[in-house]
Amino acid sequence: MSDSNVAAAAGSWTPEQPIVSLKEVRKSFGDLEVLKGITFDVMKGEVICIIGPSGSGKSTLIRCINALNPIDSGSIRVEGQEVHDAHLDKLALRKKVGMVFQQYNLFPHKTAIQNVMMAPVQVLKQDKAEVEARARKLIAKVRLEGKEESYPGELSGGQQQRVAIARSLAMNPDIMLFDEVTAALDPETVKEVLVTIKELAQDGMTCMLVTHEMGFAREVADHIYFTDRGVIVEHGPPATFFSEAKDPRTQEFLGQIL
Amino acid sequence: MSDLKGDVIEAIQEFFREVAANNPTWNFIFFYEATQWNKVVSGLWMTVQLSVVCVLFSLVIGVVGAGLQGAKSAVLRAIVAGYIQFFRNTPPFVQLLFFYFALGQFTPTYSPDGWLEIPIISNVGWAIISLSFFAGAFNVEIFRAGVEAVPKSTQEAAESLGYTRLQIYGHIVFPLALRVSIPALNNNLVNLVKTTTQAFVIAVPELLYQSVTIWNDYPSAQYPMMTFLFFAYLALVGVVVVGMNNWERAMRIPGYGG
Ligand SMILES: Nc1ncnc2c1ncn2[C@@H]1O[C@H](COP(=O)(O)OP(=O)(O)OP(=O)(O)O)[C@@H](O)[C@H]1O
Ligand SMILES: [Mg+2]
Numbered sequence: 071m072s073d074s075n076v077a078a079a080a081g082s083w084t085p086e087q088p089i090v091s092l093k094e095v096r097k098s099f100g101d102l103e104v105l106k107g108i109t110f111d112v113m114k115g116e117v118i119c120i121i122g123p124s125g126s127g128k129s130t131l132i133r134c135i136n137a138l139n140p141i142d143s144g145s146i147r148v149e150g151q152e153v154h155d156a157h158l159d160k161l162a163l164r165k166k167v168g169m170v171f172q173q174y175n176l177f178p179h180k181t182a183i184q185n186v187m188m189a190p191v192q193v194l195k196q197d198k199a200e201v202e203a204r205a206r207k208l209i210a211k212v213r214l215e216g217k218e219e220s221y222p223g224e225l226s227g228g229q230q231q232r233v234a235i236a237r238s239l240a241m242n243p244d245i246m247l248f249d250e251v252t253a254a255l256d257p258e259t260v261k262e263v264l265v266t267i268k269e270l271a272q273d274g275m276t277c278m279l280v281t282h283e284m285g286f287a288r289e290v291a292d293h294i295y296f297t298d299r300g301v302i303v304e305h306g307p308p309a310t311f312f313s314e315a316k317d318p319r320t321q322e323f324l325g326q327i328l
Numbered sequence: 329m330s331d332l333k334g335d336v337i338e339a340i341q342e343f344f345r346e347v348a349a350n351n352p353t354w355n356f357i358f359f360y361e362a363t364q365w366n367k368v369v370s371g372l373w374m375t376v377q378l379s380v381v382c383v384l385f386s387l388v389i390g391v392v393g394a395g396l397q398g399a400k401s402a403v404l405r406a407i408v409a410g411y412i413q414f415f416r417n418t419p420p421f422v423q424l425l426f427f428y429f430a431l432g433q434f435t436p437t438y439s440p441d442g443w444l445e446i447p448i449i450s451n452v453g454w455a456i457i458s459l460s461f462f463a464g465a466f467n468v469e470i471f472r473a474g475v476e477a478v479p480k481s482t483q484e485a486a487e488s489l490g491y492t493r494l495q496i497y498g499h500i501v502f503p504l505a506l507r508v509s510i511p512a513l514n515n516n517l518v519n520l521v522k523t524t525t526q527a528f529v530i531a532v533p534e535l536l537y538q539s540v541t542i543w544n545d546y547p548s549a550q551y552p553m554m555t556f557l558f559f560a561y562l563a564l565v566g567v568v569v570v571g572m573n574n575w576e577r578a579m580r581i582p583g584y585g586g
Contacts, residue, residue: 136488164490175485178584179503189489192499223583234485241489 083150089114089245089276090135095144097130104130106300107144114244117277119287122297123323128280131297132247135278136167149244161193168238169247172254174230176222182233183209183218186240194241201240208236212266228259232266239270246270248279284327288312296320348548355548358556364542364549371538372560378455378534379521379564385460386520387513390467394505395497397472408468415465420458421526427458428530455527463520470512474505507579514572518565525561535560 088111097105104127112118120128133139135146137153137160146153148166176185186205190196209218212232222230231251238246248267252260264286271277271290281287287294288308295305296315304320305311315321341360348355358364396408415423428451437445449457478501486496525536539557543550 138484138488161490161492164488167488169485169488171481171485173481175479175481177482177486177500179507179581188499189486189491192495193490221582221584223581225583237489 085114087150088112088147089116089149090278091145091147092135093145095131095134095141095146097127097134097139097141104300105134105141108297108300108302109144110295110302110305112245112276112278114276115274116292117271117279117290118293118295119291120278120280120295120297121282121284121287121323122303126297127300128297129249132169132249132278132280135245135247136169137163138169165194165241166243167245167247168241168243170231170234170238170249170251172250174222174227174234174254176230176234176237178222181219181221182214182225182236185222185233186237189237190240205236205240208239209233211239211269212236213262226259227255228262231255231263235263235266235270245276245278248277248281250280250282252281252283282327284312284324296323298323352548353551355546356552356556357546357549358542358553364546367538367542368535368556371533371535374452374533374538375521375524375535375564378452378459378524378527378532379568381456382459382463382520382524383517385456386463386467386517389460389464390471391502393464393468394471394475397468398475398497411461412465412468415462416469420462420523421529423462424455424458424526424530428454451527451530451532455524455530455532459520459523459527462523463516466516466519467513470509470516471505473512474507474509475501477508478504507576507581510572510576510579514569514576517572518568521565521568522561 090112092111093109095105095108096103108131110118120131122128130139134141135148135153137158141154144154148163151159151163151166153163177188180188183202183205186208187198187201190201190204191198206218209215212235214229214232214236217225217229217233222233225233234251235246251267252263255263260283264283267277267279268286268290277290279287279291291308293305294308294311296303296311296317296319298319304315304317306314312324315324344356344359348357348360358368393408393411396404399405432447432449432454435447435449437447439445482500482504483496486500491499524534527534528537528540531537536557539553543553
């Protein structure tokens with residue numbers, strides 16, 4: 071661990087070191103302390119799930135990782151790059167980290183394929199023809215062939231969410247963040263989105279998910295973190311986490327949800 | 329062919345000459361006397377030019393102003409707010425007088441022949457400035473409402489894809505805000521076209537001004553001239569409305585909005 075810290079500080083990250091590393095992360099909104107010292111590491115290719123009651127700070131935590139929310143103290147390193155830094159190179163960070171939201175947040179004035187192509191063309195200034203070829207493959211990967219020219223308003227929630235995943239993947243990120251991406255979907259369409267995420271995980275993408283889908287977490291996660299009121303109460307691999315939860319708060323939460 | 333056209337014009341002129349002979353208060357002199365007709369045409373052309381130029385400038389003012397209202401600098405925001413209050417809460421008639429007579433005194437002059445002192449901003453120039461700022465103040469408010477209608481979450485999605493603030497405004501916020509703004513913009517631009525008549529007060533030779541000179545010379549042409557004015561503005565405003573409606577239709581996104 072200490073070796074990896076030294077290397078990370080020097081900015082020479084290697085894939086054997088944690089790809090995301092949080093140390094004593096604290097974050098308040100006004101008087102409300104939402105994150106009270108969060109520490110954990112994620113290794114390349116790992117899938118971790120964050121679960122916990124509403125308002126426990128799950129979204130805030132995940133948003134801090136790609137600097138949508140600044141933190142007050144502590145350290146977040148993504149591939150060795152310190153996120154808690156006044157001179158943060160945001161573009162470099164966001165090339166590494168993709169994010170998918172609960173409400174999809176597609177660009178409503180662009181078709182599915184344009185949504186996928188926009189950022190690589192407009193932000194990364196990549197060649198349009200090359201991006202388009204890649205975008206078509208991604209649309210196929212999320213099983214939306216034939217929907218390329220549809221506008222978000224013409225797609226179901228599940229389809230929109232898969233476009234949103236493809237849009238993030240088009241930036242070729244190393245890490246994907248998912249914040250309750252199935253929470254707004256009706257039960258039948260939840261599955262199609264979860265299948266997409268599962269395939270991503272199987273392809274070796276590092277994934278951090280906030281989710282209420284316990285069955286899914288049990289199936290795909292390498293590690294599960296339970297948060298309550300801004301702290302990680304308990305964590306472990308799914309095999310032990312679900313059966314051997316010790317903390318009463320975890321037990322209560324699992325009792326309600328399972 | 330041109331003979332036929334000549335014949336038709338001849339017949340029309342003959343018709344109105346007869347109308348004037350039989351009805352002393354219905355002298356459509358501008359339909360049969362070339363000098364008066366040319367005044368009408370040049371007035372109409374000036375009105376069209378004034379409208380087009382002011383519409384364009386007012387749109388630019390609206391977009392820039394709405395952008396500045398989101399600026400970090402409180403001074404900039406206060407300037408924009410003051411500008412809106414001034415132009416929205418005072419009559420455009422008074423604004424025209426103020427710009428031309430009060431500010432006009434301070435404009436530098438040039439002298440092409442060593443005798444005449446010609447101000448570098450003519451009365452037409454002042455009308456353009458004054459009317460553009462007048463309509464622009466409303467456009468700022470209209471665009472601002474449109475910008476506020478763009479969900480914060482859509483902008484965050486763009487942010488997480490590496491877009492900068494300016495790129496988000498250009499590629500996402502502005503195109504969406506514009507669509508929301510078109511109906512209100514439609515009203516304001518119609519108003520602007522009608523307000524060009526007030527440039528009359530600083531002797532801009534637009535349609536109303538030319539009409540008045542005609543009926544001052546020929547009191548018998550007063551009713552016909554006024555009737556013609558109504559139809560001319562109905563036609564002008566009609567062109568604006570049809571144009572705006574087509575634009576709105578072209579900009580409509582399938583499955584989005586009304
Ligand atoms: N921008 C903000 N300003 C002020 N308070 C905020 C802000 N964002 C979140 N909070 C507060 O921080 C706390 C944690 O919110 P967060 O969204 O991280 O919870 P969560 O665990 O994701 O909950 P949920 O399961 O309902 O999504 C909540 O009390 C919330 O009201
Ligand atoms: Mg949340």
